[in-house]
Amino acid sequence: MAEEKVVVIGTIVEPLPNALFRIALESGRQITAHSAGTVRSGHLRLLPGDRVRVEVSPVNPTRGRIVERLN
Amino acid sequence: MITVKSETELQLMRDAGKMLAEVLDELEGECRPGTTTGEIDAAADRLIRSRGAIPGFKGYNGFPKSLCISVNEEVVHGIPGKRVIDDGDLVSLDCGLIYRGMWADSGRTVLVGEVTPEARKLVDVTKRALHAGIEQARPGNRVGDISAAVQKVVEGAGFSVVRNFVGHGIGRNMHEEPQVPNFGVAGTGPLLRAGYALAIEPMVNAGTADVEMLPDRWTIITADGKLSAYFEHTVLITDGGPVVATAA
Numbered sequence: 328m329a330e331e332k333v334v335v336i337g338t339i340v341e342p343l344p345n346a347l348f349r350i351a352l353e354s355g356r357q358i359t360a361h362s363a364g365t366v367r368s369g370h371l372r373l374l375p376g377d378r379v380r381v382e383v384s385p386v387n388p389t390r391g392r393i394v395e396r397l398n
Numbered sequence: 399m400i401t402v403k404s405e406t407e408l409q410l411m412r413d414a415g416k417m418l419a420e421v422l423d424e425l426e427g428e429c430r431p432g433t434t435t436g437e438i439d440a441a442a443d444r445l446i447r448s449r450g451a452i453p454g455f456k457g458y459n460g461f462p463k464s465l466c467i468s469v470n471e472e473v474v475h476g477i478p479g480k481r482v483i484d485d486g487d488l489v490s491l492d493c494g495l496i497y498r499g500m501w502a503d504s505g506r507t508v509l510v511g512e513v514t515p516e517a518r519k520l521v522d523v524t525k526r527a528l529h530a531g532i533e534q535a536r537p538g539n540r541v542g543d544i545s546a547a548v549q550k551v552v553e554g555a556g557f558s559v560v561r562n563f564v565g566h567g568i569g570r571n572m573h574e575e576p577q578v579p580n581f582g583v584a585g586t587g588p589l590l591r592a593g594y595a596l597a598i599e600p601m602v603n604a605g606t607a608d609v610e611m612l613p614d615r616w617t618i619i620t621a622d623g624k625l626s627a628y629f630e631h632t633v634l635i636t637d638g639g640p641v642v643a644t645a646a
Contacts, residue, residue, distance in 0.1 A: 328455055328466060328492060328503065329474050329563035329599055330573045354562070354611060 331388075336397065339377045348373060348393065350381055358383065360391040371396055400567055400575050402593035407500055407569065408634055411595055414451065414497035415632050415643025418504050421445045422493060423646060425465075429508045431485045435467040438491070439478035446495045454494040454501060454572055461616065465493035466505075473560055473601055473609055473618040473626040485511035488521065490628045492599075494572055501568050503597040504644035507627040516604065517625055520557060524602040524627040527551035527580070531600065535633045535640040537592045545582030548600045552580070558607035560626070563618065565599045568632055572597075592637045599630035 337350040343359065350360050360381050362373060373379065373396060380395040403411065424445055428438050443464040446453045453464035461477075468476035468490040469483070475492075483489055492505035507521050527548045534543040544565075552559050565578030576588045580600045603609075605624035612619060620626050634641040 328458065328461070328494060328572060329601065330566040330577060332562050332564045332579065333577055335562075 333383050334394075335381055335383055337379060337381050339373055339375050339379060341375055342373070350379065350391070350393070352381070358389050358391050360393050362393045400588060400591075400594055401569055402591065403569055403595055403634075408593070408595070408636075410498050410500040411502060411569070411632065411634060412641070412643050414495060414500050414502035415504070415645070417449050417451055417497060418493060418495050418502040418632075419644045419646050421449070421495070422491060422504060422506060422644075425491055425493070426506065426508050429483055429489050429491070429510055431483055431511055433483050435469070435476070435478040435481045435483065438467060439463045439465055442493055451495040451497040454496045454503075458572065465491060467491060468617070468626070468628070470625055471620045471623050473603070473620060474563060474628060475616045475618055477614060477616055483510055486513050487511075488513065488517055488625055488627060490626075492628065492630065499570055501570070501572050502632050502644055503568055503572060503630060504632055505599070505628060505630040507629060519555070520602060520604050520625055520627045523552060523555040523557055524600055525629050527600040527602065528598060528629040528631060531580075531598045532631060532633055532640050532642060535590065535596060535598065535635055537590055537635055537637060539590050540585060541576050541578055541587030541590065542582040543584045544596075544598060545579045545587070546584040548598075549581040552600065552602050558603045558605065560601035560603060560609055561607055562609055563601055565597050565630070568595050568597045590635050592635055594635040595643075596633050596635065597630060598633055599628060601626060601628045
């Protein structure tokens with residue numbers, strides 16, 4: 328049985344408290360993700376509508392980390 | 399962390415793989431016009447249990463059957479049921495079993511009856527892509543070498559590589575690290591060592607690489623409705639080269 332790929336592309340739906348974001352994946356699924364340290368320390372502002380690359384947690388598929396902004 | 403399997407475990411995986419290959423060979427023979435996918439699933443369950451193994455897919459994350467059957471525009475994870483196999487269909491069988499604690503995962507696309515030359519080419523290219531990937535599965539190479547080899551064969555033939563689903567490490571669990579995409583850059587990714595085991599499974603679409611999920615939350619179909627093919631082997635990484643545990 329094939330495994331679903333961990334690194335996916337999504338769109339930021341809205342910011343959540345504690346530097347979390349609600350992200351809509353291309354599959355339609357919505358997850359919660361935080362911005363990875365490199366993204367955050369680069370002072371990158373993440374806004375609703377931004378397309379981002381996300382690593383989905385293999386342990387909890389509803390959580391992930393934003394590793395790159397693609398806009 | 400990618401686990402190294404002991405000699406005992408590797409031998410058990412070879413046994414499990416040989417068993418699964420025999421099961422798939424018999425199931426291939428059952429793929430005839432008029433047979434339902436449910437009947438093939440019942441046969442798979444019976445064949446696996448009669449050999450003293452467990453059908454690993456059943457109950458995995460809630461999957462209800464013993465194998466995935468994906469027909470034509472279905473890419474992977476089709477659920478066996480009332481669908482009747484027809485002349486000209488491309489039927490992908492994806493099966494896994496657990497034997498004495500060790501997994502084997504393998505599959506193939508079967509051409510039923512009279513198929514179009516394009517369909518035949520798709521299946522041929524997918525099989526070749528798998529073998530190109532297996533050739534790279536050696537200690538000292540990286541996962542990206544496998545991925546790039548598969549991608550080159552597929553795109554060289556004008557087909558596309560499904561990106562949302564990937565191969566995987568395998569052993570005491572079906573899905574282990576590392577993920578093995580069917581696209582990538584040679585020389586990148588985790589280093590391969592002797593004792594690793596991978597399930598390499600190119601999923602190839604005739605048209606666009608994009609896929610969608612059906613409301614059943616399992617079946618994946620091509621976004622453009624065109625055909626898809628798939629082949630899979632469980633491969634052991636050894637100093638002597640790749641050992642295909644599930645070889646026919």
